[in-house]
Amino acid sequence: MAMAVSSSSSSGITSSAFSRSAISSDHKVSQIGSLRLLDRVHVTPMTLNLSSGKRSFVKPLNAEPKTKESMIPNAATTAMVAEIAEEVDHHVIEIEDFEQLANKLENASPLEIMDKALEKSGNDIAIAFSGAEDVALIEYAHLTGRPYRVFSLDTGRLNPETYRFFDAVEKHYGIRIEYMFPDSVEVQGLVRNKGLFSFYEDGHQECCRVRxxxxxxxxxxxxxxWITGQRKDQSPGTRSEIPVVQVDPVFEGLDGGVGSLVKWNPVANVEGNDVWNFLRTMDVPVNTLHAAGYVSIGCEPCTRAVLPGQHEREGRWWWEDAKAKECGLHKGNIKDDASKGSVNGESKSAVAEIFTSENLVTLSRQGIENLMKLENRKEPWIVVLYAPWCPFCQAMEASYDELSDKLAGSGIKVAKFRADGDQKEFAKQELQLGSFPTILVFPKNSSRPIKYPSEKRDVDSLTSFLNLVR
Incomplete structure (x- = not known):
C-alpha cells in the first residue's frame, strides 16, 4: 500500500505521504482543542517586568503582593484565555460518533462514502492499495474531484504482474503511490533464522507481521x-460485520492513542461481482493475474488461483484453516472467541448446517471410529470433514450434495463428519485433518483412509478419484 497525491488536484499539495513539516505558530492557534493547548487555559496570569524583560507569575489571590509593581491580567489577556477555554470545550463536544455515522451511511453508495471520507479528513487520509480490486477505490476518489492520496505495502515478495499493475495505475491516474517497505534488519533476521518459506510450516502470521x-x-x-477495500462477502468468517466507517480497533493514527485513527470501508456492502462490473464499465487498469484465476491477490508465495466452486479467499494461505485468513492488517475483524462461546478456536454460535442431502450419512464420533476399525468393508465410503462456518466448506456444498444424490443406490456411501470444536484434535491426529474441508475415501478391504489430495471438488473430479481408489 502507498501514498500519492492526485496530480489533477488544485490544492498544490506536494508533501510526502507520511511526513509532516514543523507546525508554525499560526497553525498551532488553529488547533485549538488539542490536548497540547490545555495548559494555556490553566496558566496563572503573568506580569511583565519592563526593566529586565523577564516574566514573573502573579501570586495566588490569598497571598500578599510582593511589590506594588505587580499587575493584574489586562482585559485582552483575560479575553484570550476565555476564548481558548471556550473553543477547547466546544471541540470536546463535537467528537464524532462514528457508529451513528456508519448507520447513516449504511445504504449510501461507495462514491458518496468516499466523498464523505475525503471531505472530513482532507490531507490526513489515504487509500490503502493492495494491487487487486482496490483500484476501484482510486477510481471512486478520482470521481469525487477531491485531492486524494494512495499508499501501498511492498513486501518484497509480490508477483511481477502486481508491480507492473502499480505502474499502470500511476500512469492512468497521474499519481505517485507512496510505497512502505519492511525493515531490512527484521527481514534479514527472519530469513536467516527460519528460511525463506517458514510460513508453510508454522503459519503466515510472523512473516506478515514483519513484511x-x-x-x-x-x-x-x-x-x-485510512480507506480500505474490505467487503463483507470477501471472508464470511472475519469480514461479515464490517461497517462502512469505524474507529480503527487495532492501529493508532497521527494523534496517538486509542481512537486516534478512523477506518473507512466504502465498498463494505458491495458484492464482488458488482465491483468488477464497475471496473469494466469504467475501463480502468486491472491486475493481469485476475485473468489467470487469481481473485484475492497478496504475496506470490502465499497466493494462488482459485478453482470453480472455491471461495475467493481460498487462494490465500491455502494450507491454513479459514479462521486464519487475515494477515493482521484487519486483525480487528477477528472476534474474541472467549466472548462467543468458542471451542478450539471455532465459534459455536448458531450457524446453519450444510450438506443437507437426504442421501448423505451424518457420522458421529463413534460412527467414524467404527468405520475406521472395519478392515473388510462391504462398500467404499467418501467422507467430508467439515465445519459449517467455513466458507470453503460452504462453497463445495452444492457439488457434494449433488455427488451424494448421484451415487445413491450405487453401493458407495457418501457421508459427512463435523470436525471442528471438540472433535478437531481427534480429526487432526486420526483423520489427517489439515484444513477445512478435508475429504477422505475409505476403500473396500482396507483399514486406512485415503486423503483426497486435489482441491477440484466438482462432481466429476470426486467421482473420478473414487473410481480409481475405491
Whole structure:
C-alpha cells in the first residue's frame, strides 16, 4: 500500500505521504482543542517586568503582593484565555460518533462514502492499495474531484504482474503511490533464522507481521484516517460485520492513542461481482493475474488461483484453516472467541448446517471410529470433514450434495463428519485433518483412509478419484 497525491488536484499539495513539516505558530492557534493547548487555559496570569524583560507569575489571590509593581491580567489577556477555554470545550463536544455515522451511511453508495471520507479528513487520509480490486477505490476518489492520496505495502515478495499493475495505475491516474517497505534488519533476521518459506510450516502470521503489519503501522501513524477495500462477502468468517466507517480497533493514527485513527470501508456492502462490473464499465487498469484465476491477490508465495466452486479467499494461505485468513492488517475483524462461546478456536454460535442431502450419512464420533476399525468393508465410503462456518466448506456444498444424490443406490456411501470444536484434535491426529474441508475415501478391504489430495471438488473430479481408489 502507498501514498500519492492526485496530480489533477488544485490544492498544490506536494508533501510526502507520511511526513509532516514543523507546525508554525499560526497553525498551532488553529488547533485549538488539542490536548497540547490545555495548559494555556490553566496558566496563572503573568506580569511583565519592563526593566529586565523577564516574566514573573502573579501570586495566588490569598497571598500578599510582593511589590506594588505587580499587575493584574489586562482585559485582552483575560479575553484570550476565555476564548481558548471556550473553543477547547466546544471541540470536546463535537467528537464524532462514528457508529451513528456508519448507520447513516449504511445504504449510501461507495462514491458518496468516499466523498464523505475525503471531505472530513482532507490531507490526513489515504487509500490503502493492495494491487487487486482496490483500484476501484482510486477510481471512486478520482470521481469525487477531491485531492486524494494512495499508499501501498511492498513486501518484497509480490508477483511481477502486481508491480507492473502499480505502474499502470500511476500512469492512468497521474499519481505517485507512496510505497512502505519492511525493515531490512527484521527481514534479514527472519530469513536467516527460519528460511525463506517458514510460513508453510508454522503459519503466515510472523512473516506478515514483519513484511506488512509493522510497515502499515508506521504508515498509519502519519494519518488520521485510512480507506480500505474490505467487503463483507470477501471472508464470511472475519469480514461479515464490517461497517462502512469505524474507529480503527487495532492501529493508532497521527494523534496517538486509542481512537486516534478512523477506518473507512466504502465498498463494505458491495458484492464482488458488482465491483468488477464497475471496473469494466469504467475501463480502468486491472491486475493481469485476475485473468489467470487469481481473485484475492497478496504475496506470490502465499497466493494462488482459485478453482470453480472455491471461495475467493481460498487462494490465500491455502494450507491454513479459514479462521486464519487475515494477515493482521484487519486483525480487528477477528472476534474474541472467549466472548462467543468458542471451542478450539471455532465459534459455536448458531450457524446453519450444510450438506443437507437426504442421501448423505451424518457420522458421529463413534460412527467414524467404527468405520475406521472395519478392515473388510462391504462398500467404499467418501467422507467430508467439515465445519459449517467455513466458507470453503460452504462453497463445495452444492457439488457434494449433488455427488451424494448421484451415487445413491450405487453401493458407495457418501457421508459427512463435523470436525471442528471438540472433535478437531481427534480429526487432526486420526483423520489427517489439515484444513477445512478435508475429504477422505475409505476403500473396500482396507483399514486406512485415503486423503483426497486435489482441491477440484466438482462432481466429476470426486467421482473420478473414487473410481480409481475405491
Amino acid at each position: 506488512k503489519v509493522r510497515p502499515l503501522r508506521r504508515a498509519l501513524k502519519g494519518l488520521k484516517a
